[in-house]
Amino acid sequence: MAGPHAAGLLAAPLFLRPHAEHFPMIQTSEFSAEELALFRLHQTPGLGRVGLERLLGCFGSAANALTQPRNRWHSQAGLSRRLGDTPAADDRCFLQLCDQLQHNQVRLLRRGASDYPAPLQQLSDPPALLYLQGRLPTQPALAIVGSRHASADGLRLAFELGRDLARAGFCIVSGLARGIDGAAHQGALEAQGHTVAVLGGGIDRIYPPEHARLHQQLAERGGLLSEYAPGTAPRPGHFPGRNRIISALCQGILIVEAGEKSGSLITAEFALELGRDVFAVPGSPLNPTCRGSLQLLKDGATLVTSADDVLAAYALAPSTTAPLTEAGTPGPAAPAGLDDRALQVFRLLDGQPRHCDELAGRCGLTPMELSAIVLHLELQGLARACPGGCYIKA
Numbered sequence: 001m002a003g004p005h006a007a008g009l010l011a012a013p014l015f016l017r018p019h020a021e022h023f024p025m026i027q028t029s030e031f032s033a034e035e036l037a038l039f040r041l042h043q044t045p046g047l048g049r050v051g052l053e054r055l056l057g058c059f060g061s062a063a064n065a066l067t068q069p070r071n072r073w074h075s076q077a078g079l080s081r082r083l084g085d086t087p088a089a090d091d092r093c094f095l096q097l098c099d100q101l102q103h104n105q106v107r108l109l110r111r112g113a114s115d116y117p118a119p120l121q122q123l124s125d126p127p128a129l130l131y132l133q134g135r136l137p138t139q140p141a142l143a144i145v146g147s148r149h150a151s152a153d154g155l156r157l158a159f160e161l162g163r164d165l166a167r168a169g170f171c172i173v174s175g176l177a178r179g180i181d182g183a184a185h186q187g188a189l190e191a192q193g194h195t196v197a198v199l200g201g202g203i204d205r206i207y208p209p210e211h212a213r214l215h216q217q218l219a220e221r222g223g224l225l226s227e228y229a230p231g232t233a234p235r236p237g238h239f240p241g242r243n244r245i246i247s248a249l250c251q252g253i254l255i256v257e258a259g260e261k262s263g264s265l266i267t268a269e270f271a272l273e274l275g276r277d278v279f280a281v282p283g284s285p286l287n288p289t290c291r292g293s294l295q296l297l298k299d300g301a302t303l304v305t306s307a308d309d310v311l312a313a314y315a316l317a318p319s320t321t322a323p324l325t326e327a328g329t330p331g332p333a334a335p336a337g338l339d340d341r342a343l344q345v346f347r348l349l350d351g352q353p354r355h356c357d358e359l360a361g362r363c364g365l366t367p368m369e370l371s372a373i374v375l376h377l378e379l380q381g382l383a384r385a386c387p388g389g390c391y392i393k394a
Contacts, residue, residue, distance in 0.1 A: 031098065035108040036089065037062035038129040042229040043094065045084025049227070049241065052128055054078060062128075101230065106203065107132045118387045119248045122274055127227035127245070131203050134223035136249075137171030137194060138385075140378050142310065143246050143271075144172055145264045146180030146256035147289040154257040154289070157281060158183035159190070161254065164307035166193025168316065169379040173198065173250050175242060176215065176224075178208050180256045180264075189217055196223035198249070200242040201234030243267040251375060252277030252313075254304060258292035265292050268301070277313065279304045315372055316379050337380075341365065342373045346393075349383055353390035 031039070041052055041062050058077040059065040065073070066086065073079045087094035101108070109116050109130040117136055120126045144162055146154065162172045162184035172188035174181040176197035188195035195218065201207055203224045206215045218224050227245065228238060243263060247253060247270035255278070258264040268278050280301040283290025297303055302313055338346060344363050348354060360370040374391055377383035384394045 030102050031108055032110070032113075034061060034063055035110050035129070036098070037066055038110060039098070039108060039229070040066065040086050040089065040094065042129065043097075044086040046080065047083055049125075049127070051077075051079050051083075053125065056128055097230070101131075104204075105133060106230070114387070117249060119250075120245065123244060123248050125244075126248075129227065131226050131228075131230065132223060133203050133219045134196070134221075135194075136223055136225070137173070137196060139169055139171050139194070140375055141171040141173050141196070141250045143250040143253045143267065144174055144180065144184035144256060145243075145246065145253065145267050146258050146293075147262060147264070148177050148179040148181075149289060150179040150183070150257050151287065151289065154180060154281075154283075155183045158256045159187035161256065161304075161307055161310075162187025162195070163191045163193075165310060166191040166195065168307065168311055169381070171196060173246055175200070175239075175246060176207075176211055176218070178210075182211055182214060184256075185214060185218065185222075189214075189221060194222055196225060196249070198242050198245045199224060199226040199228070199234070200238035202226060202228050202230040202232040204230045205233060207234045239263050240266050244270045247271040247274055247276060250276060252279055252310070254279040254281070254310065255293050255296060255301070256281045257283060257287075257289045258296075259289050260291045260295070262289075262292045265296070268296055277302065279310060279313070281305065314375050314379070316376055338377075341369070342376055345370065345373050346377060346382055349377075349391060349393040351392055353386045353388075353392050356389045356391065359391065 041047060041055065054077040055065040055073065056062065059068055070081070070083070073083070074081050107115070109132055111126055111128050116130070142165055144158055146158060150158070158180045166172050166188035170193070172184055172193065172195040174184045174195070174197060176182065176185065176199060185195050185197060197218050203226045206212045215224070225245070227241065240263070243266045247267050253268055253271040253276060255264050255268060271278050278296060278301040280293045280296040281304050282297060283293055285291065285294060302309070304310055341363065345359055348359055348362060356367065356370055356374070359374070360367055363370070365373070374383055378385060381394055383391050385391055
């Protein structure tokens with residue numbers, strides 16, 4: 001195998017079919033030609049995210065880039081001559097990797113395809129290719145992140161917030177790290193809600209090791225998402241990029257505990273750049289893991305001490321949250337509980353996607369006012385978001 005990731009993928013405990021004799025019939029038909037081309041480029045040693053974007057910008061597509069001689073990668077895309085070899089399309093080991101992805105129901109999400117997460121298009125550098133095991137949120141999503149070295153109270157609060165906000169209909173997004181992230185995921189699972197982990201390595205690399213069971217639960221009942229090829233080890237330089245994806249996927253970011261140099265503050269910075277809401281839990285100024293959170297509150301973040309504070313910020317009182325079905329998703333709610341403006345928006349929705357600009361214009365609302373109303377409708381199970389900023393009646 002030419003790429004650097006094959007050994008890591010084959011050795012990973014999540015992917016359970018490591019030996020060549022287990023692959024008598026290798027098929028790649030579930031992936032498009034461009035997805036396979038991107039996957040091949042991801043297996044090229046030394047070609048990182050920036051290099052991949054240069055190739056795509058220079059040659060238009062991964063498939064076209066692979067037809068170019070390497071000297072053009074250097075002369076036109078400015079890439080190093082020291083890149084490793086890209087696996088051939090019929091390389092046996094590469095085909096085995098494809099088979100393992102399919103066997104473990106890992107999907108390739110290509111930028112520009114219909115199943116690519118629309119919120120990520122708002123990033124200045126949306127990933128060219130994503131790996132997804134499980135499913136992405138279809139309901140409004142909220143990130144809960146914080147310190148890896150959280151206090152006992154912080155862990156308890158993160159668990160309760162994840163549980164209560166999942167019950168209210170939010171998908172809980174985090175990074176599967178030690179501390180706050182893991183507690184938030186566990187709380188959402190406790191509520192039978194949906195939760196997604198965005199990873200700083202390949203989706204088959206279990207990190208930290210003590211989260212092996214949680215990793216498996218997310219694969220089966222939630223979602224695992226990464227822009228890094230399977231087999232890629234998590235590295236410190238990967239986590240800021242991971243954080244930008246977390247911010248983009250979510251309506252808001254909730255920081256439970258964060259020190260002055262916490263990576264969670266990077267997530268909050270991305271959130272602010274993208275126009276997302278930022279929430280923070282207060283803590284003692286004597287606790288080093290709370291100083292970053294306190295600074296966010298000084299800078300204008302919304303103070304949160306319970307899930308009710310988040311629900312109130314979105315004009316969704318606890319008493320009006322839709323009941324959970326057995327699957328953990330919000331059940332139908334009666335339109336009778338809507339105020340006049342929300343009812344006006346609701347009456348405009350039908351089975352035909354309506355763009356947010358149309359809804360705002362016809363109802364005389366600002367974009368911010370409409371955003372709060374449609375989020376309210378989504379959480380009550382009355383509306384559903386569609387690609388391109390459109391909504392339909394649920």
